[in-house]
Amino acid sequence: xxxxxxxxxxxxxxxxxxxGSHTKAGRSGLTVRAIVEAxxxxxxxxxxxxxxxxxxxxxxxxxTMSLYTHVPGKTELTDLMIDTAYGQLYDDVDAPASQPGGWxxxxxxxxxxxxxxxxxxPWMLQIVTARPVVGPNxxxxxxxxxxxxxxxxxxxxEMDSVLTLILTHVEGTARVRASLEQVQQNTGMSETExxxxxxxxxxxxMDASRFPVASRVGQAAGQAHNGATDPAHAxxxxxxxxxxxxxxxxxxx
Amino acid sequence: xxxxxxxxxxxxxxxxxxxGSHTKAGRSGLTVRAIVEAxxxxxxxxxxxxxxxxxxxxxxxxxTMSLYTHVPGKTELTDLMIDTAYGQLYDDVDAPASQPGGWxxxxxxxxxxxxxxxxxxPWMLQIVTARPVVGPNxxxxxxxxxxxxxxxxxxxxEMDSVLTLILTHVEGTARVRASLEQVQQNTGMSETExxxxxxxxxxxxMDASRFPVASRVGQAAGQAHNGATDPAHAxxxxxxxxxxxxxxxxxxx
DNA sequence: TCGTGTTCCGTACGATGTACCGTACAGAGT
DNA sequence: ACTCTGTACGGTACATCGTACGGAACACGA
Numbered sequence: 001x002x003x004x005x006x007x008x009x010x011x012x013x014x015x016x017x018x019x020g021s022h023t024k025a026g027r028s029g030l031t032v033r034a035i036v037e038a039x040x041x042x043x044x045x046x047x048x049x050x051x052x053x054x055x056x057x058x059x060x061x062x063x064t065m066s067l068y069t070h071v072p073g074k075t076e077l078t079d080l081m082i083d084t085a086y087g088q089l090y091d092d093v094d095a096p097a098s099q100p101g102g103w104x105x106x107x108x109x110x111x112x113x114x115x116x117x118x119x120x121x122p123w124m125l126q127i128v129t130a131r132p133v134v135g136p137n138x139x140x141x142x143x144x145x146x147x148x149x150x151x152x153x154x155x156x157x158e159m160d161s162v163l164t165l166i167l168t169h170v171e172g173t174a175r176v177r178a179s180l181e182q183v184q185q186n187t188g189m190s191e192t193e194x195x196x197x198x199x200x201x202x203x204x205x206m207d208a209s210r211f212p213v214a215s216r217v218g219q220a221a222g223q224a225h226n227g228a229t230d231p232a233h234a235x236x237x238x239x240x241x242x243x244x245x246x247x248x249x250x251x252x253x
Numbered sequence: 254x255x256x257x258x259x260x261x262x263x264x265x266x267x268x269x270x271x272x273g274s275h276t277k278a279g280r281s282g283l284t285v286r287a288i289v290e291a292x293x294x295x296x297x298x299x300x301x302x303x304x305x306x307x308x309x310x311x312x313x314x315x316x317t318m319s320l321y322t323h324v325p326g327k328t329e330l331t332d333l334m335i336d337t338a339y340g341q342l343y344d345d346v347d348a349p350a351s352q353p354g355g356w357x358x359x360x361x362x363x364x365x366x367x368x369x370x371x372x373x374x375p376w377m378l379q380i381v382t383a384r385p386v387v388g389p390n391x392x393x394x395x396x397x398x399x400x401x402x403x404x405x406x407x408x409x410x411e412m413d414s415v416l417t418l419i420l421t422h423v424e425g426t427a428r429v430r431a432s433l434e435q436v437q438q439n440t441g442m443s444e445t446e447x448x449x450x451x452x453x454x455x456x457x458x459m460d461a462s463r464f465p466v467a468s469r470v471g472q473a474a475g476q477a478h479n480g481a482t483d484p485a486h487a488x489x490x491x492x493x494x495x496x497x498x499x500x501x502x503x504x505x506x
Numbered sequence: 507t508c509g510t511g512t513t514c515c516g517t518a519c520g521a522t523g524t525a526c527c528g529t530a531c532a533g534a535g536t
Numbered sequence: 537a538c539t540c541t542g543t544a545c546g547g548t549a550c551a552t553c554g555t556a557c558g559g560a561a562c563a564c565g566a
Contacts, residue, residue, distance in 0.1 A: 281545070283545085318547075319545045322545070
């Protein structure tokens with residue numbers, strides 16, 4: 001129920017592992033790349049809860065402990081998974097910068113791509129990255145996402161801050177989205193079904209007059225969104241506000 | 254390493270548990286309230302990883318399985334922990350609304366209080382709340398945080414969206430903060446120490462000229478923040494941008 | 507041919523959440 | 537006062553996890 005740790009071991013070893021070629025095979029053909037891909041397959045198909053070293057080994061037809069010859073531990077494996085997923089984001093470092101609509105269009109593109117990323121890899125949202133993974137693809141991602149902010153009147157620090165703000169927004173919203181979907185899958189109930197199931201019990205116990213604003217707004221939002229929250233709407237609304245705020249910062253110069 | 258689940262059982266039972274009095278004691282004096290407090294004590298002192306049903310029972314001098322008489326499972330226990338933590342946020346429903354500085358001052362207050370909440374209860378950030386906990390204190394929190402947005406020119410739905418945006422920002426930033434602190438605690442290295450430990454390995458393997466913008470901006474941000482990221486700065490910067498964006502939305506009317 | 511180092515992996519340990527089921531007690535009914 | 541019954545308590549057991557340990561099997565340079 002809580003977050004699993006990440007990045008506990010030797011930094012130098014982790015860095016070397018992330019930036020290595022991943023193709024050196026032993027006598028059973030076992031490769032770091034193969035291990036990572038198997039892990040991605042499991043996490044993608046059955047979620048992070050289903051990901052265990054035993055399952056990975058099983059999928060590769062290999063003893064469980066053989067994995068530890070190539071990978072220090074599960075922590076480092078997930079780091080590799082994350083960086084691999086990042087690699088699917090942009091096929092070109094200048095993809096965001098060459099988007100129409102200036103820096104704003106570029107940032108909308110960045111947000112959309114990250115949103116898609118979490119949609120395709122919801123397990124990423126369950127990993128508590130104790131430290132940002134500095135792999136090759138993560139570095140490329142950072143470069144690609146910073147470039148459109150170059151030369152528009154922001155200081156270096158502001159460029160970093162703006163990007164962080166946007167990415168935090170997307171990630172947080174995607175986390176809500178993934179949570180909703182997971183419950184839907186666990187309980188077999190849709191968002192509205194679950195709400196209807198708890199409504200009678202709630203009404204019996206909660207005095208709505210104590211929460212006048214909350215009940216009115218909650219009701220309105222619930223009806224508009226077909227459920228308590230609509231992550232897709234939250235993404236767009238939030239991004240629009242954020243970009244307006246950034247535009248105001250730039251205009252102030 | 255991944256997020257633990259939440260809210261898997263019967264909705265009605267969960268609601269009743271959350272809104273109940275928590276004082277009915279059996280013959281050994283065991284209470285839902287006592288269980289929740291013990292759990293909060295463990296999570297607060299040693300983190301969520303240290304929280305187990307056995308540890309809670311041990312702390313209460315009680316058999317492990319006795320807990321299950323009062324609480325359906327660990328999932329519901331964490332739900333109760335969360336709602337209890339929410340109870341410490343505002344001592345008055347009108348605390349945010351009666352803050353100086355209008356709606357903007359109120360939202361800054363709300364953000365600061367939530368920031369403090371996660372600072373005091375970092376374990377909350379590790380729980381994957383599969384569904385927002387609708388307990389009494391969560392409801393009060395929602396009401397208190399919505400009130401300052403009343404009557405300033407936003408629709409009901411926009412009120413909800415604005416609040417969600419702010420809370421998502423605070424939570425996401427707090428998550429980064431908690432992650433950094435946890436690594437610091439796990440590895441015994443400070444932010445800068447860890448970075449210095451991986452720097453030589455990174456330089457050996459990463460060609461900085463491939464990431465011109467990233468390395469320049471990263472360097473600048475790293476120096477300004479005494480580490481790769483400065484969550485406190487990210488909080489303030491992001492909140493300022495967001496509130497500017499909201500102000501622009503209101504002004505547009 | 508013989509070290510010698512690397513890769514593979516079977517076994518085992520200490521955790522975890524909780525299902526199951528027996529036991530023991532508190533309070534109601536007589 | 538005595539029995540009956542429902543609830544609270546908790547011991548044991550199971551499946552699962554990450555991984556430490558150490559032996560076996562192989563590749564390869566000398």
